[in-house]
Amino acid sequence: xxxxxxxxxxxxxxxxxxxxxxxxxxxxxxxxxxxxxxxxxxxxxxxxxxxxxxxxxxxxxxxxxxxxxxxxxxxxxxxxxxxxxxxxxxxxxxxxxxxxxxxxxxxxxxxxxxxxxxxxxxxxxxxxxxxxxxxxxxxxxxxxxxxxxxxxxxxxxxxxxxxxxxxxxxxxxxxxxxxxxxxxxxxxxxxxxxxxxxxxxxxxxxxxxxxxxxxxxxxxxxxxxxxxxx
Amino acid sequence: xxxxxxxxxxxxxxxxxxxxxxxxxxxxxxxxxxxxxxxxxxxxxxxxxxxxxxxxxxxxxxxxxxxxxxxxxxxxxxxxxxxxxxxxxxxxxxxxxxxxxxxxxxxxxxxxxxxxxxxxxxxxxxxxxxxxxxxxxxxxxxxxxxxxxxxxxxxxxxxxxxxxxxxxxxxxxxxxxxxxxxxxxxxxxxxxxxxxxxxxxxxxxxxxxxxxxxxxxxxxxxxxxxxxxx
Numbered sequence: 001x002x003x004x005x006x007x008x009x010x011x012x013x014x015x016x017x018x019x020x021x022x023x024x025x026x027x028x029x030x031x032x033x034x035x036x037x038x039x040x041x042x043x044x045x046x047x048x049x050x051x052x053x054x055x056x057x058x059x060x061x062x063x064x065x066x067x068x069x070x071x072x073x074x075x076x077x078x079x080x081x082x083x084x085x086x087x088x089x090x091x092x093x094x095x096x097x098x099x100x101x102x103x104x105x106x107x108x109x110x111x112x113x114x115x116x117x118x119x120x121x122x123x124x125x126x127x128x129x130x131x132x133x134x135x136x137x138x139x140x141x142x143x144x145x146x147x148x149x150x151x152x153x154x155x156x157x158x159x160x161x162x163x164x165x166x167x168x169x170x171x172x173x174x175x176x177x178x179x180x181x182x183x184x185x186x187x188x189x190x191x192x193x194x195x196x197x198x199x200x201x202x203x204x205x206x207x208x209x210x211x212x213x214x215x216x217x218x219x220x221x222x223x224x225x226x227x228x229x230x
Numbered sequence: 231x232x233x234x235x236x237x238x239x240x241x242x243x244x245x246x247x248x249x250x251x252x253x254x255x256x257x258x259x260x261x262x263x264x265x266x267x268x269x270x271x272x273x274x275x276x277x278x279x280x281x282x283x284x285x286x287x288x289x290x291x292x293x294x295x296x297x298x299x300x301x302x303x304x305x306x307x308x309x310x311x312x313x314x315x316x317x318x319x320x321x322x323x324x325x326x327x328x329x330x331x332x333x334x335x336x337x338x339x340x341x342x343x344x345x346x347x348x349x350x351x352x353x354x355x356x357x358x359x360x361x362x363x364x365x366x367x368x369x370x371x372x373x374x375x376x377x378x379x380x381x382x383x384x385x386x387x388x389x390x391x392x393x394x395x396x397x398x399x400x401x402x403x404x405x406x407x408x409x410x411x412x413x414x415x416x417x418x419x420x421x422x423x424x425x426x427x428x429x430x431x432x433x434x435x436x437x438x439x440x441x442x443x444x445x446x447x448x449x450x451x452x453x454x455x456x457x458x459x460x
Binding site: 025028029031032033036037040041045047048049051052053055056057059060063064067071074075078079102105106107108111114115118119121122125126129133136138196199200201206209210213214216217218220221222223224225228229 | 255258259261262263266267270271275277278279281282283285286287289290293294297301304305308309332335336337338341344345348349351352355356359363366368426429430431436439440443444446447448450451452453454455458459
């Protein structure tokens, strides 16, 4: 029963997952960059660098997500063509592979033969079966790539504005950094919490991990920028 | 036969995949950031901002990869505990779910019953079966998370140094940008080519897509920085 729950949950939350991914990355990298630059630059420079990073990151992540989705579709199509070809022209090989699947899950030789014979009756069904259980490929949703790209890209922008906004209004970079750190760590904790809920990890523990990664990235960027300042 | 090939290929190239992912992202984002800042800042500022971004991005991506790996392990463990519990205490539900699996792949009611009876004989095997084919979860490699984090993080750094290096040596940001654009687009094409080979897409077409994403991210960052310069 919990499986139905998990599955429906996972499907309805594909959008939510994209948003949380985009937003937590958008919070982390522009945050760390701004923190790093606070060691060496003015609020004005940090604002411009931050906005350039948000533009670059959202496009790279968004289009990256789009590309990954398209690649998945191409890959699925080409593998499906191959399977149809093999079912047609290398029937004995496919029969062996289907038997092997049933052997691997623990069926007796007798049932392996019977089950294989039944599945091989319907070519479409057989190919579907091979795609899913031999190759482990799910049929990709054709609209997923575009939606995913938009969701991730826009969430990256929304996430990135949070650590950057103090620098818009406060000209002293060190002062802006303090507010940025507090606001971003709070948001990272909240998003880490939801991210963990989606993936089924202990939410508080997961939230602490995500927050810690953000803090470490920011501290490293700050340290490295200080080091290279001279 | 091509399946064995694909599978062994995919396993041996897990490291390669990490490297290509880290490197192509490391090429894209620091490249776009540097290009954006070239509209408004000196080579010295761009170098520091770029290094801060590489530190931030490599930690965020590396630790992000580590976290994803750990989450996958936690998720697998908790689901496995649940399955053992259900096989023990909700045997009739699990029997129904197992039958449903065999019904979905197209077996006759008679074989559904027989196959389910055989699988349900061995508890460990049954749970393995449910994990893999009902929940679609593969047993994660425990060392994978740490390796993946290191590979992605280090490749991000290696990738990021390429677009940034002209700014180390050329004080005129516009001149440095020109070399950075050429060097980075060439590298993006090469990495796009290998990335496509790994995922089984047409390599030249895939390489062009990856290069285009990098170019668009850089152009957007440049445009946005120019816009906010005033």
